[in-house]
Amino acid sequence: MPADAPRLSRAGSAPRRSIVHLGPGAFFRAFNAVFTEEAMAAEGGDWGITAVSLRSAGARDQMAPQSGAYTSVTLSESGNRAQVIGAIVEVLVAPEDPEAVLAALADPAVKIVSLTITEKGYSHNPATGALRLEDVDIAHDLANSAAPRSAIGFIVEALARRRAAGVAPFTVLSCDNLPSNGHLAKGVTLDFARARDAGLAAWIEAEVPFPATMVDRITPATTQADVDALAAAEGYLDPACVVHESFRQWVIEDRFAQGRPAWEAAGVQFVQNVDAHETMKLRCLNGTHSTLAYLGYLAGLETISDAAHDPLFAALLERLWAVEILPTVPQPEGEDLPAYTAALLDRYRDRAIRHRLWQIAMDGSQKLPQRLLGTIADQRAKGVLPQGLCLAVAAWMRYVGGVDEAGQPIDVRDPLAARLKAESDGAGDAAGKVAVLLAFGEVFPEALATDAAFRAAVTEAYSRLATEGARAAIEGYLSGAA
Known part of the structure; x- marks a missing residue:
């Protein structure tokens, strides 16, 4: 300068x-x-x-x-x-x-x-x-x-x-x-x-x-x-x-x-009505941003571009968009949804944009309902269990526990951070941790919190994250074994 x-x-x-x-x-x-x-x-x-x-x-x-x-x-x-x-x-x-x-x-x-x-x-x-x-x-x-x-x-x-x-x-x-x-x-x-x-x-x-x-x-x-x-x-x-x-x-x-x-x-x-555009953006962009934030941070990545250039995370994004997210998005006026998500991946890969995963991970208890849980609820209403989004929810649960995969502390910034960590720390095994976090009514609507299949999928994903790590959990999902 x-x-x-x-x-x-x-x-x-x-x-x-x-x-x-x-x-x-x-x-x-x-x-x-x-x-x-x-x-x-x-x-x-x-x-x-x-x-x-x-x-x-x-x-x-x-x-x-x-x-x-x-x-x-x-x-x-x-x-x-x-x-x-x-x-x-x-x-x-x-x-x-x-x-x-x-x-x-x-x-x-x-x-x-x-x-x-x-x-x-x-x-x-x-x-x-x-x-x-x-x-x-x-x-x-x-x-x-x-x-x-x-x-x-x-x-x-x-x-x-x-x-x-x-x-x-x-x-x-x-x-x-x-x-x-x-x-x-x-x-x-x-x-x-x-x-x-x-x-x-x-x-x-x-x-x-x-x-x-x-x-x-x-x-x-x-x-x-x-x-x-x-x-x-x-x-x-x-x-x-x-x-x-x-x-x-x-x-x-x-x-x-x-x-x-x-x-x-x-x-x-x-x-006249922006709802379809909102849903497209919140679920396709913000939903995958949060997914990358929690899984990527746990895996030791720093930025969105780091994650998008990683073949494993890129494959995760493409599957989430095609299989779990786009089927829940109404057609917005003037938009080509597959082209929109392809453009998102290009935007994510721009190395000039150092968008830190830690920054995106802030205030997750406030963001999950609109970014992830609405999509999951719509899929559950159709009888579908979106395993990749369940993995994203489990990653958030691991993240708010305050310790990463290397055993290092995470600086969790969230209005509910202290309560989330205290409840999680005192809950015992994966099933117990998932149960106490699903009981946070400020985050999870009752219909999801009491959905046995959803709870089981999140518990299985949490257990895999805790024992095998984020990369192995993503590989399991992509292979169809999750």
Whole structure:
């Protein structure tokens, strides 16, 4: 890195704010903000974004000296491409000044509130979708509406203020990797509002759109090496830069209360119903990402590209897609499903994208229901036992036990990590460990938890993982012996 490299700064004036985004992490900066920047460049309009961090000040501290500007870096084995993004006009840190966040959300100029808060940010029960009213932050927000902590608490208080002031509502746009994410966002928002004010809940239900979306762009965590490489290539320092693959896909249900950017000019697909696209992506991409994360980590691999270049893991992917996953995916408009999965394997093999398995493995208790268990449930309803996906569930169970195949500790990052490990450690043999983990109602729906064939398959897979290791377990599955 040049020793005297200047800090990136904004060129020109910032657009006026019309969007508030909750969760200014790397994916948002590599995806939503890039589409919005390109839409404004193509069709005009003021769709500036106030980004709100609900927890840490990291994004604000990186971006404030740059007036919100940052660099989006497309990684490629043939050469990287840098693009400066200016769509973000400011970053607020909610714990420092919740009133400033509420004022932004209540601003009549704000037409859209978008979310990338991860699965756990919805404070819901993943098995049922219902808001957990006992959640610490949710309980706090119901008692302290003027100083909320949760995304849901902020959204409901802001909508209450807009309603009281006679201001039109904003559209709530979930952009998280969750099935029917718009339906989920609406459900937890209404659950919270009903617990607070039935009249407010009725107004939200009648007036506030919650369009569903499907989002797709692989975005590894930015490293210091990425920052240094950008400085060397472009001549400026940008600690807020993000790195990502070239592929991107955003599918949105076209239901907005007060208009939207011309995102279609940047390649967004607008549809009436996004469910089939969501299912395709969650099961084909996210489901196999999680499968690789747990089995690959146990086998000593580090990244998705490492796994995809391994012939054994590539064969696993191809069989899962063809035999166990695609038969459960409804046909999305305009998609060729076998071509989609073939393209996924090519994306996974891109060595320029160092997407760590450990990063993908985070928060598995929140991810399994939509990434793996829904597919398994659909197969079980047809009388099919998907052995490969049962192996993936067993690998998650081994992973949350906190010790890898070499006997080294695993840094398990999960909201239920302590409980999962304690229950697993005290359960004895494979059958006991599987039984206690299947009893976690927050993860496993009762129909699966009590399915004897499913339990037996997961137990057998767990036992093989524990005694023979991940590679041997995959070989057994591929040979038909699993």
